[in-house]
Amino acid sequence: MSATTATARLTTRDIQNLKRRGEKIAMLTAYDYVTAGLLDQAGIEMILVGDSLGNVVLGHETTLPVTLEDMIRHAGAVHRGTRRALIVVDMPFGTASDPETALRNAVAIMQRTGCQAVKIEGGATVAPTVARLTEQGIPVVGHIGLTPQAVHQLGGYYRHGKTAPAAQKLIDAALALQDAGAFAIVLEMVVPELAGEITRLLDIPTIGIGSGPECSGQVLVVNDLIGLNVDRTPSFAKPKADVASVIRRAVGEYVAEVKAAEPAKAKGRALADG
Ligand SMILES: Nc1nc(=O)c2c([nH]1)NC[C@@H]1CN(c3ccc(C(=O)N[C@@H](CCC(=O)O)C(=O)O)cc3)CN21
């Protein structure tokens, strides 16, 4: 694409403007070319190449085994499949452990995928890393509340911000991330009232998942939206389709059709003695 080609792709400023106008932001994950293209055609504003690919694509128990190379390969496919959506790439476990490591890895993501932003899990302690990336021109999305990369420390997938000290810590984290330059923050499984309070406190948009309706936008794992799962899904996922059934039925019909096919008739002279 030439430098003068007008691109229809949304920018972080467009996302900021959606919040200012009070228009909700619709975000979904995608991990491949075809799915990303369909989401783009359907008008999704942001696509997250989530490290949830470790669960829903690669079949791991957690997101921890996902590597930078995994993310870069899938993010490239998602970017190639889309024209309009702003693409955010998760920095996988261990790749944003300090500001310089994060910068090196985020630069690799930006240079090798064409995507527009990265997302980093963590609270106030991640703020210096967010500041380092944003001062280098890399847009960053924060991610607080349930942070799945810390599952072994958290001891499970549960709601966050239930006590007053926990709520205050999340508020402080959100403000620290905003001050550090994050252009949006994902709130995952945050008590809905608190998610609303954080959303009203911030200038930048909040993107909720399992955090109630008062966030500036919503994000969901695309498999949970379309009913394409073999494993248990989070309770906040309310599927709008049953693609798993569509696939099972089509495959079942194919299997039956293959099995029922007549053997090819022998042509010309009969074979001697079978
Ligand atoms: N398919 C899928 N959807 C997701 O939203 C998702 C992933 N995978 N993988 C990465 C992370 C992990 N996430 C999760 C995983 C499990 C729960 C979950 O089971 N929550 C329970 C409550 C469990 C508890 O209270 O201990 C729930 O019922 O929602 C929630 C979010 C969100 N992400």
Ligand SMILES: CC(C)C(=O)C(=O)O
């Ligand atoms: C659940 C969303 C926010 C995420 O981080 C992912 O899909 O990896």
Ligand SMILES: [Mg+2]
């Ligand atoms: Mg993630």
